[in-house]
Amino acid sequence: MSIDIGKWGESRIAPGHRKRLRLEIGKSFSGANITLPLMVWRSPEEGPVVAVTAAVHGDEINGSGAIRRLIQEPPFTLRNGTLLLVPVVNIMGFERHTRYMPDRRDLNRCFPGNSSGSLSGRFARVIFDQVISRCDYLIDLHTAAVRRTNFPNVRADCDNEDCVRLARAFGCEVIVNSTGPDGSLRKEAVKRGCPTIVLEAGEVWKVEPSVQELTLRGIANVLAEFGMTDATESEGPPHQIIVQETRWIRSETGGFLQFHVAPGDAVSVDQPLATSTSLLGSENEIIRSPLQGIVMGMTTMPAVGPGDPVAHIAMPTSTRQHLRVEKSIDHLESHTIENQLREHLATNITVTVLEEEN
Numbered sequence: 001m002s003i004d005i006g007k008w009g010e011s012r013i014a015p016g017h018r019k020r021l022r023l024e025i026g027k028s029f030s031g032a033n034i035t036l037p038l039m040v041w042r043s044p045e046e047g048p049v050v051a052v053t054a055a056v057h058g059d060e061i062n063g064s065g066a067i068r069r070l071i072q073e074p075p076f077t078l079r080n081g082t083l084l085l086v087p088v089v090n091i092m093g094f095e096r097h098t099r100y101m102p103d104r105r106d107l108n109r110c111f112p113g114n115s116s117g118s119l120s121g122r123f124a125r126v127i128f129d130q131v132i133s134r135c136d137y138l139i140d141l142h143t144a145a146v147r148r149t150n151f152p153n154v155r156a157d158c159d160n161e162d163c164v165r166l167a168r169a170f171g172c173e174v175i176v177n178s179t180g181p182d183g184s185l186r187k188e189a190v191k192r193g194c195p196t197i198v199l200e201a202g203e204v205w206k207v208e209p210s211v212q213e214l215t216l217r218g219i220a221n222v223l224a225e226f227g228m229t230d231a232t233e234s235e236g237p238p239h240q241i242i243v244q245e246t247r248w249i250r251s252e253t254g255g256f257l258q259f260h261v262a263p264g265d266a267v268s269v270d271q272p273l274a275t276s277t278s279l280l281g282s283e284n285e286i287i288r289s290p291l292q293g294i295v296m297g298m299t300t301m302p303a304v305g306p307g308d309p310v311a312h313i314a315m316p317t318s319t320r321q322h323l324r325v326e327k328s329i330d331h332l333e334s335h336t337i338e339n340q341l342r343e344h345l346a347t348n349i350t351v352t353v354l355e356e357e358n
């Protein structure tokens with residue numbers, strides 16, 4: 001590694017210590033210093049540097065909550081290597097409760113950045129040079145965009161075996177194979193030799209309890225995979241699939257939705273996802289799934305127009321795989337995180353059963 005993990009400007013962090021730092025990253029409109037809070041957590045021994053970043057989109061703060069919990073109540077002892085925690089990457093968006101930077105750019109399209117470029121480009125460059133260039137592995141935490149929720153899933157470039165190792169170890173039920181958009185932190189970090197995964201889980205503007213649990217479990221699993229903690233075995237999901245394709249199912253008409261599925265459900269072909277009604281309850285359209293799969297994302301906004309997204313379906317690679325996952329979901333035990341996630345995320349929407357005549 002080119003930059004010493006124990007040296008941050010004037011600050012020094014010795015092996016076996018952890019320290020809260022503020023990295024100078026820019027200036028506000030009024031000329032005040034903008035600083036990025038981060039924690040460098042060194043174990044007594046040399047080892048990999050794993051970074052966990054959240055809120056690259058400034059309103060996606062579920063991961064920020066998980067990182068805070070991790071710092072306050074560490075669920076493991078760090079034996080080897082270093083953990084680098086950045087609870088809010090887009091600190092300027094976070095200050096305004098928004099996804100974007102003040103120059104209206106999406107920071108997650110600006111990496112690796114440019115030190116003589118736009119505000120976002122310069123910001124991205126400092127983060128890339130000061131944080132990402134010190135890392136061996138990266139976990140980047142996201143949520144669904146505004147008015148949607150995501151059942152937790154991991155995005156990874158499955159042509160890169162180190163990314164697959166990270167994704168599998170984290171332990172979500174669904175891994176989506178993708179390289180990510182150009183300029184995204186994940187894609188650019190992988191290009192520079194830092195295997196990276198993205199977690200997509202929950203909603204904006206919230207710290208959701210079961211999403212936080214799942215995130216903490218995933219981070220602990222990854223550290224255990226690299227031998228960085230004292231854990232001897234990790235806790236994973238009862239099933240795990242890699243999907244090559246996902247699709248949004250959209251409303252054809254304008255209306256007010258009644259949902260018939262919840263995040264994390266398995267759906268079969270032609271299964272009703274939602275009924276679109278008028279405000280006085282007459283039926284406009286039953287929106288059905290044209291394919292089998294797992295409901296990975298949903299709108300939380302029941303008022304829709306033609307073309308608005310309703311449900312995001314992850315498509316298993318075969319019917320056999322689909323049936324296996326469906327059976328596993330039916331048999332989830334009540335105490336598992338997988339079951340809690342389904343219960344909690346379903347409370348954000350009203351789900352009714354559609355009685356259909358055969």
Ligand SMILES: [Zn+2]
Nearest residue numbers: 057060142143
């Ligand atoms: Zn995001």
